[in-house]
Amino acid sequence: MDSFPPLLDERGPLAFTFTNDGRILPLGEVKCDRLRDSIKTAMSGADYKQGNQLLGRAMGRVLAHELYHMLGQSKGQAKAGVARESLSARQLIADKLDFPNHDFAFIQANGLKSL
Ligand SMILES: [Zn+2]
Numbered sequence: 001m002d003s004f005p006p007l008l009d010e011r012g013p014l015a016f017t018f019t020n021d022g023r024i025l026p027l028g029e030v031k032c033d034r035l036r037d038s039i040k041t042a043m044s045g046a047d048y049k050q051g052n053q054l055l056g057r058a059m060g061r062v063l064a065h066e067l068y069h070m071l072g073q074s075k076g077q078a079k080a081g082v083a084r085e086s087l088s089a090r091q092l093i094a095d096k097l098d099f100p101n102h103d104f105a106f107i108q109a110n111g112l113k114s115l
Contacts, residue, residue, distance in 0.1 A: 001017045004069075007085075008066045009087060012042070014030065015030045016028055025070075035058055035092070039089050042088070042090040042093055065087070068082070068103060072103075074106070078100070081097065081099050083103050
């Protein structure tokens, strides 16, 4: 198996989706320790009281990014929202991060038929 350029934060990869012979597989890997370390760089005092919630939010966003690739059968990256090439630690834990309608439409048009 191979992987294509992973989801990055400011310091490196957070997750991968695997490929085989150019086909995107429904398999991936999340670097949970890296993700935890990443979000800590954006957390301040009050954030630590809800640290587990913020880690869960960040994991959900990383998974959504990888599912974008898997369901859309796309190695491309979006220009905005959760499917962009990289997400900062602040974006991973922010109260809101968009999943633009055109990205959802892309998955519907390109990916679900391949499942
Ligand atoms: Zn990606």
